[in-house]
Amino acid sequence: MTFNPLKSRYAVLYAFAVFFITASISLRIAFIYVSLKDTELTLKSALSIFTKGLIFDFGVVLYFGLLYAIYLLLLPQKLNRSSFNKVVSYIIVFLMILISVFSFFAEFTFWGEFESRFNFIAVDYLIYTHEVVNNINESYPLPYLISGVVAITIAVMVLLIRTNNFSDSFKSNTRFKWRLIHSLIMGLLIAVYALYINNSWAEKSENRYQNELSKAGIYSFFSAFKNNELNYEQFYSLLSNEQAFAITRSLLKESGSRYTGNLQSIRKNIKPLGGEQQLPNVIMVVLESFSADFMGKFGNERKITPVLDSLADHSLFFTNMYATGTRTVRGMEALTLAVPPTPGNSIVRREKNKQLSTIGSIFRTKGYQTTFFYGGDGYFDNMNQYFGSNGFDIVDRGRKLAIGDDYKTRRTMIPDNEVNFENAWGICDQDLFGAVLKDADAKFTAKQSFYNFVMTTSNHRPFTYPERKIDIPSGSGRDGAVKYTDFAIGQFLKQAKSKPWFSNTIFIFIADHCASSAGKNEIDVAKYHIPALVYNIPNSRPTRIDKICSQIDLYPTLFSLLNWSYINNNYGKNVLDSTYVPRTMIATYQKLGFMKNDSLVILSPRRKVESAFYNRSTNEQRKEKVSQQLINEAIAYYQTAYYLYSKGGLKE
Structure with a gap:
């Protein structure tokens, strides 16, 4: 039939x-x-x-x-x-x-x-x-x-x-x-x-x-x-590429820097004006959903961050730093690539995110071993693929490499016998810090300098953590999770101080993004304000930096204090440089914000441009016209960042 x-x-x-x-x-x-x-x-x-x-x-x-x-x-x-x-x-x-x-x-x-x-x-x-x-x-x-x-x-x-x-x-x-x-x-x-x-x-x-x-x-x-991306050139206000790069290169120029690429590049050679290069170990602890206003230093009276509040007085303390976005992967992007947030999702979750010119690659040129630590399964949000494809070893709690994983990296699973508490997001911060300490001991014994990117999970819903560590019951809400994270940091530093590698190790504590911001489609400046502390910098006094700055400025500032010469392909600036002008970049998935001093420009799809005056004391954004020059600076930053990513210009 x-x-x-x-x-x-x-x-x-x-x-x-x-x-x-x-x-x-x-x-x-x-x-x-x-x-x-x-x-x-x-x-x-x-x-x-x-x-x-x-x-x-x-x-x-x-x-x-x-x-x-x-x-x-x-x-x-x-x-x-x-x-x-x-x-x-x-x-x-x-x-x-x-x-x-x-x-x-x-x-x-x-x-x-x-x-x-x-x-x-x-x-x-x-x-x-x-x-x-x-x-x-x-x-x-x-x-x-x-x-x-x-x-x-x-x-x-x-x-x-x-x-x-x-x-x-x-x-x-x-x-x-x-x-x-x-x-x-x-x-x-x-x-x-x-x-x-x-x-x-x-x-x-x-x-x-x-x-x-x-x-x-x-x-x-x-x-x-x-x-995971939105074509900037198709939906946002544009300048000619020549004009956009000319503006960006002018804005990124600072003391001791020299451009080495063509006119549609921001690759530059940074050379310190003097001093001896220092090569301490660096452990950066990225705090999950940790808003600045959790800390007593920013007016919180609930006394839930005693360790960080005390630490701020002995650190390089950024009081006006802003996250670039509203999700963990956006914070990771800012802290590893030091680029403005391009529209759509973070580069961490996109294609064409391999072999990029990262902060980690700068460390590796100095002989450091770079490692990503995560208390959960790094398969989530494409984290392992991103870090593994950009030269980081991985220590996490997740599954073994699956068929189809196309990156090669050293992967260490945190074993069950080293875990005392675990919830849906991963092991508690104390257990994660235990893995960091164990790894640091091994590298010190092997005489290997290290740079660690440590991503915590305890300050995340359902806000559960080991019982009887603090005076707030586990699972009772955000305050308890914040206080437990702060407690875990205190225990981590207490143990680290007994180690032979402590005196030559810098500790950074910084948030990935603020709490209660991931569901916002409008830019609320206060919802990007994060704490950032750099502790134990060799030959450096505690310093308070009140200038407005961005997550992307963290490492250029630290590298200047260490007197590092290096080649970079990022948008971060040394906040301590005499030429630094306060500015920051904050964004949702669609809206791209650029704030210079107290003037805010917001770029949106359909080539829409809005502007406002931001009053920090009242957190009010009053619509106000700004100069075309400021609008052009906002466009230039975002347009060139998208151009470089899409054309492969962020590669090593």
Whole structure:
């Protein structure tokens, strides 16, 4: 008997494909009509748009239909006419259509706002669900929209039923051989799409609208989710690259620095003005979600950070340092790369993040061994891949390297017998510090200088930690977690002081980001204010730095105190330099902030530029016009940072 796909078990799947592709082509035509003036349509570009668009649409159909195709492959023939199969098929197809129709509605509103297919902004909307749902509810008649989506879905289902697609599927007697061949072909095509059909294939035209029209919304959404970035050049205010780099190079120039790269580079050679180079060990402890206002030094009266408050009086103490972002991976990016936060997610989670010019690479040129310590599973948030691909050894609590891990690094698992307390995020800070001490002892014995990046976890929900260590019960809230972290730091330093390597070791305590900031889509300057202390610097007196600065300025400042000569490719500045002008960079996934003294510039998609005066005493941001020069400086920093990352200019 001849196999007829349209009368086979796959009849509904083919009907869905026709519906989806027809609807997607109609949507593409609507977008062309809406943006006809900017599209600069020609016969050649129209053919390219619809050809590429059809290929992307077909890819979406393949991905959409995969689950149902697997179900149809495995369903025994005797159950094909059963009520069970009918219920399952109706539910699966209904959901496929519902999601498709919803995505078409969402794409239409998204195009109206951004004149673009889904990108990282759409992914961002999933991250900030509360804010976005409220915004949509206030902007659109949500009950009517939802009712419309459901009504259209039901109408399409009725059409498929009346055109006998479901009955043809249920009545069919498709042999397993044909089902297997169908599934293998489908799987092969999906593999081709996954490996070779990248969303960037649509971005070949110099006309942005033609590129966007060639894409398919859902395909673009998952591509953005995978790549974790938003194209700065496409959505933000721009200068010419020549002007942007000229401004940036002027801003980054400081005493003892000399540019060594071309005019579209920031690679520079730093040479101290005098003094002997010092090579102490460095242990940087990055404190999870640790806002400045937890500390008594910043006005907190709950006495939950006695150790850090005391330590501040004996350290290089930054009182006005700001995190670049609102998540751990953004803090890691700032502290390892010293670059402004480019739109989208942190470089830690992106592609093209290997063999970069990191702070660790500067240490390695001085003979240091660099190690990343994490109390949880470093597979989370791509941390192990990032650090392992950039020259760090790894000590964590996670799984063994899995098949497909494409980085080579020395990996040490923290053993069970060295763990006294563990929750969902990882081992407690005391146990993590125990691993750091053990490693430092081994390296000192081997006469090996070390630089350690230590990421804590205890100050993270569910705020649990070992009992009877502090006077606040475990799991009772943030204050207890903060106080336990502070206690663990005290115990860590107490043990370290008994070690022979202590006198030649610098300890840095700095936050990755503030608490209660990860869900914010607006820039609230106070939610970026973090503590930063550098303790035990050789031949250096305790110093308080009140100038506004950024996480990215930490190491250039430390290196100046150590009299290091080095080549770097970063945006950080020595805050102690006489030419330093107070400034910082703070961002959400979309909004990019640049604050110089008390003037704030915010760059947003759709090339939007806002400005305000920031009153630190009241935490008020009053809208106020600023000079075009300041706006250009903000644009230059972010534009060049994105350019260098995307063009490979941040490589070693």
